[in-house]
Amino acid sequence: MNKTELQSIARAMVAPHKGLLAADESTGTIKKRFDKIQLESTEEHRRSYREMLFTTAGAAEYISGVILYDETLRQSCADGTPFPAYLAAKGIIPGIKVDAGAKPLAGVPGETITEGLDGLRERLAEYHKLGARFAKWRAVIDIGAGIPSRFAIDANAHALARYAALCQEAGIVPIVEPEVLMDGDHTIERCEEVTSLTLQSVFDALYAHGVYLEGIILKPNMVISGKKCPVQASRQQVAEATVRVLRQHVPAAVPGIAFLSGGQSEAESTEHLSLMNRLGDLPWQLSFSYGRALQASALDAWHGKPSQFAAGQRTFFKRARLNGLARTGRYEPAMEQEPA
Ligand code: 13P
Numbered sequence: 001m002n003k004t005e006l007q008s009i010a011r012a013m014v015a016p017h018k019g020l021l022a023a024d025e026s027t028g029t030i031k032k033r034f035d036k037i038q039l040e041s042t043e044e045h046r047r048s049y050r051e052m053l054f055t056t057a058g059a060a061e062y063i064s065g066v067i068l069y070d071e072t073l074r075q076s077c078a079d080g081t082p083f084p085a086y087l088a089a090k091g092i093i094p095g096i097k098v099d100a101g102a103k104p105l106a107g108v109p110g111e112t113i114t115e116g117l118d119g120l121r122e123r124l125a126e127y128h129k130l131g132a133r134f135a136k137w138r139a140v141i142d143i144g145a146g147i148p149s150r151f152a153i154d155a156n157a158h159a160l161a162r163y164a165a166l167c168q169e170a171g172i173v174p175i176v177e178p179e180v181l182m183d184g185d186h187t188i189e190r191c192e193e194v195t196s197l198t199l200q201s202v203f204d205a206l207y208a209h210g211v212y213l214e215g216i217i218l219k220p221n222m223v224i225s226g227k228k229c230p231v232q233a234s235r236q237q238v239a240e241a242t243v244r245v246l247r248q249h250v251p252a253a254v255p256g257i258a259f260l261s262g263g264q265s266e267a268e269s270t271e272h273l274s275l276m277n278r279l280g281d282l283p284w285q286l287s288f289s290y291g292r293a294l295q296a297s298a299l300d301a302w303h304g305k306p307s308q309f310a311a312g313q314r315t316f317f318k319r320a321r322l323n324g325l326a327r328t329g330r331y332e333p334a335m336e337q338e339p340a
Helices: 003-013 027-035 043-054 083-089 120-129 150-169 188-208 235-249 266-278 292-302 306-326 333-337
Strands: 019-022 063-068 093-097 102-104 112-114 134-141 173-180 256-259 285-290
Touching (some): 003 093, 019 292, 043 292, 102 134, 120 150, 134 150, 150 188, 235 266, 256 266, 266 292, 292 306
Parallel strands (some): 019 063, 019 285
Antiparallel strands (some): 102 112
16 A cells, blocks of 8 residues: 555545546436436437536636546547546546445345445456546435434445455545435434444444545535425534534544535535535545536536537536635635626
8 A cells, every 4th residue: 555645646636625526427327317408318428428527627726536437437538538538637636436336235124235345456456547546435324214223334334444445455545435315304413413323433444444544535424404304404503513523533634525415406515515614623624526516507508419518617617616615615605696
């Protein structure tokens, strides 16, 4: 394990004013996104959509790295430049989703385990050759009647730690993503409790597996009310609860925390990040690794039409810029009204 290199990649991923673009939707997930704009999910449409995002002028000011999907890592710009080489030349670090998705956990009804460890060492070696310098693995923890169980939390934490150790062996920085879902009618207090148990289990497992904490990025959910909870916590409450839990569980050795958006709107996820960064005196960089919250309006503006390529890029740039401002607490909701 080359600790110096891992640490320098991890730090670059959460460099000031920047964050990650999660563009690692699996073929199934991107089809759902394209369905919303009535666009067929062909390989060429998936490629041109990603090219639209990646070639946005100025994106590198606010985007430190992009999480790609296996197919995307092997695709190229229209001029033939492979995406990883194109991004690296712009100073954007290419990354790769390596998990195989959350599957039902046998013997534990209603809960899932993320698969993908078999053959992972060999896949990581290939991904490194293709240019990937960081990876992502998402564990999913659902809140509902009688769940999550301690067993499911620990099983997912164990898999995350095995993945993280294999990444570091391959010279790849692991994004460790334990996502407590915001679906359901649970309160923010319940989300705080489950997020707390989950993070404790994850850091116990990382420690047991000898993972080098200076060479990881944590990608957690924010502590937030369930979408269907009748009482919705305020944005300030979300910011305070999230930072409180992170302070309790995330060692200062971890260089950065890059949140997922998890179904929050674009404006909400940006404001939450900004409010957290205003709390000040934090031991780690607090950044973003948004999928939907960086792409939703850009996808809509592009709409699969070559004539709207530039409109899609302007919209994507605006979101990237506003999240860049949120990195130092300088985002204001009124900025949403600015033209793209
Ligand atoms: P969202 O920001 O849309 O939740 O996606 C981030 C991600 O990579 C989830 O694994």
